[in-house]
Each structure stands twice: as structure tokens, then as C-alpha cells.
């Protein structure tokens with residue numbers, strides 16, 4: 001508790017650390033990461049809470065996220081360089097001002113922060129790579145990662161981890177900055193000064209009183225708990241998504257054994273493909289036509305069963321599929337032959353609108369098994385979807401519907 005505990009003269013500035021001082025490189029790394037991290041946190045929150053109720057607002061939100069992701073990777077690179085540098089340098093011991101408990105807490109927070117410098121950007125990156133659509137990283141190296149599948153459960157899990165890891169980061173920073181200020185204002189020691197540019201009076205060696213093992217173990221325990229909490233948060237989101245009512249099976253002459261009902265939208269001029277997990281089809285089909293008609297088809301789709309990359313929530317919102325008000329869509333119509341295959345000239349009932357829709361498809365029947373694939377185009381404006389997205393800059397007008405199914409002839 002003295003104003004000048006180490007009256008040795010100031011040493012010339014070094015690039016590297018000594019047992020008592022941070023060198024210029026470590027200081028530069030520290031304040032550069034501090035600047036980046038303290039920019040990234042508000043940027044992430046701003047992007048997350050930015051509205052997307054108009055085309056203009058969505059475009060700004062996408063830019064905020066792209067900036068967040070790109071700057072986040074810059075932060076990641078700087079953080080890795082910083083950690084490499086710290087590993088090959090002597091680590092200045094804490095000044096012997098605080099109690100053992102305080103030193104233990106300070107060191108635990110330091111290791112928690114080192115962990116955050118890796119884990120926070122890494123989980124954000126994996127979340128991004130597992131999602132499809134929305135806000136690219138502004139770089140030419142691709143948007144995916146090897147070994148990371150593009151899958152909604154993986155994306156949800158890593159969104160949960162990114163969120164909880166950020167909470168650990170913020171809590172650690174509150175303790176870290178509070179501790180630095182306490183040393184400066186109350187203890188009046190050189191803790192803050194030795195991290196600031198320039199020299200301060202310090203000996204070249206300090207009585208080392210800390211062991212690194214216990215704080216490292218404590219920091220690992222903190223991160224272990226954060227992993228459990230993050231996965232809990234991520235999977236809770238996944239369970240809410242899975243708890244949708246299932247459609248009841250319908251009687252059908254041809255019973256669908258296996259199939260996909262996919263849609264592709266253009267989001268910021270990038271295709272985003274998703275699927276309805278739950279739909280039923282009642283199909284009547286005879287190889288021989290009666291009055292030019294081979295049969296008819298009636299498809300019912302559970303709208304909330306859609307997953308559409310990173311934009312599922314937006315797609316199900318009231319201004320698009322309005323899943324809360326219109327839980328199902330139906331498509332039905334007669335099947336006719338064309339020169340190249342077949343076509344259903346039917347009607348699509350969706351979001352309270354009834355619009356004619358033509359679905360050409362190819363059909364191969366072998367014995368009692370039929371395989372059909374077809375593609376239809378919908379214009380979202382016909383269904384008054386996304387009325388505030390007046391142009392195609394953020395959300396394209398055309399939605400492509402791809403159907404592929406295998407059905408078997410039922411015994412009756």
C-alpha cells in the first residue's frame with residue numbers, strides 16, 4: 001500500500017516480456033484485442049436486435065451481421081496470434097498487492113478471458129457455417145467449414161453456445177476491468193500502469209506467488225459449465241421447433257413411402273433451400289386416362305414444420321407464411337399427361353389465398369412403385385407475402401418448390 005513500491009529506475013521499452021513487465025508486443029496485443037472485443041459485443045447485440053420489418057431494415061441488419069462476422073474473424077486471428085505470443089513469452093507474475101483469494105480470482109478471470117478469445121469467435125463461426133442463408137462473411141474463402149454439417153440442430157446448439165459464452169465473457173470482463181480499476185484507484189499499485197504504453201517503475205523480477213494450475217482448472221470448470229448451459233439453451237430452441245402437431249395420415253390409392261418437399265428462396269441474391277418435414281398426399285392415379293385425366297392429387301402441408309436455414313423464423317412470421325394464423329396449406333388438382341410427362345393443374349391454398357399453380361412432373365412406375373419428381377414456381381406477391389419487401393434486393397419474388405417422392409400402390 002505505498003505509492004511507489006518499486007523505486008527502481010524505468011527500464012528502456014522492450015518488445016518482449018520480462019518476469020515483471022509486459023513488453024510492447026504484449027501490450028499492443030492486449031489493447032488491440034480489448035478494442036476489438038469491446039466493439040464486437042455491442043455490434044453482436046445491435047445486429048441481433050435490429051428490426052427486419054422492412055426491406056431496408058433487413059438489408060441493414062444483414063450488413064451489421066456481415067460486419068460482425070467479418071470483424072469477428074479478424075478478432076479471432078488477432079486473438080490466436082496473441083495467445084501464441086503469450087505462450088512463447090515469460091508471463092509477468094501478478095503484483096503482490098492483493099490477497100491469495102484475489103490473485104486466484106484475477107488469474108482465473110485471465111484464463112477465462114483467454115478461453116473466451118478462442119471459444120466465442122469459434123462458436124459464432126461454427127453457428128454461421130452450420131446455417132444456410134443470411135449475412136455472408138465478407139471474404140472470398142467460402143461460408144462453410146470442413147466437418148461442420150449444414151444442419152439446423154447443429155446451428156441451434158452453437159447459437160446457444162455463442163450466447164452463453166458471450167455471457168461468460170461479459171461477466172469476466174466486468175470482473176477484469178473492475179479489478180484493474182481497483183488496483184489503480186484503491187491499491188494504487190502499478191497493475192494498470194504496467195499494461196499501459198510506456199515504462200513504469202518496476203523491478204525486473206517479482207516474488208512469484210501464484211501457481212498457474214489452480215486458476216487454469218477453475219477457468220476450465222467455468223467453461224465446462226458454460227458448454228452445458230449453452231447446449232441446454234441451444235437444444236431448448238430445437239425442442240420448441242420439434243414440438244409441432246403432426247398431420248394425420250390420409251387414405252390414398254398411392255401411399256407415399258418416402259419424399260421431400262423443398263422450397264428455395266432467394267435471400268440477398270443467394271439461394272436458401274429448406275424443407276417441410278410434415279406433409280401428406282392423397283394420390284389417385286391410373287395409367288389409362290379417363291377424359292384425359294389420369295387421377296388427382298391432394299397435398300396438405302404443415303406450415304410450422306418448415307426449416308429454412310437461418311431464416312426459418314422470418315419465413316414463418318406473419319408477413320410471410322403466417323404460421324400462427326394458417327397452420328396448413330393445401331394443393332390439389334387433376335393429373336393430366338403432357339408431351340414430356342405429367343402435370344397437376346391445381347390450386348394452392350395458402351395464407352388465406354387461393355391461387356392456380358401448375359406442377360409439371362416426371363413419373364416412373366415399375367410394378368407397384370412410382371417415383372415422381374417435379375418443380376413448381378410460386379410468386380410470393382400472389383400471396384401478398386413480404387408486402388414491405390417491395391423489390392428483390394433482400395427477398396426474391398420467385399419461390400421454387402421441389403417435390404420428389406416414392407409411392408406404392410395400396411392393396412385396396
Ligand code: HEM
Pocket residue numbers: 030033034035037038086091092093094095110111113114116117173176177180191192193194195
Ligand atoms: C478497458 C478494458 C480493459 C482493461 C482496463 C484491462 C486491464 C488489464 C490489465 C491492467 C492487465 C494486467 C494484469 C496484470 O498486470 O497482471 C490485463 C491483463 C489481461 N487482460 Fe485486460 N483489460 C481490459 C480489457 C481486456 C479484454 C477485452 C480482454 C480479452 C477479452 C482482456 C484480457 C486480458 C488478459 C487475458 C490478461 C492477462 C495477460 C497475462 O497476464 O497473460 N483484457 N488487463
Ligand code: HEM
Pocket residue numbers: 037040041042043044045048068069070071072073075076120121122124125126127128137159160162163164166
Ligand atoms: C470475438 C468475437 C465475437 C464476439 C465478442 C461476439 C459477440 C456476439 C454477441 C454479443 C452476440 C449477440 C448475442 C447472441 O445472440 O449470441 C452475437 C451474435 C451472433 N454472432 Fe457473434 N461474436 C463474435 C464473433 C462472431 C463470429 C466470428 C461469427 C461468425 C463468423 C459470429 C456470428 C454471430 C451470429 C450468427 C450471431 C447471432 C446468433 C443467433 O442468431 O442466435 N460472431 N455475437
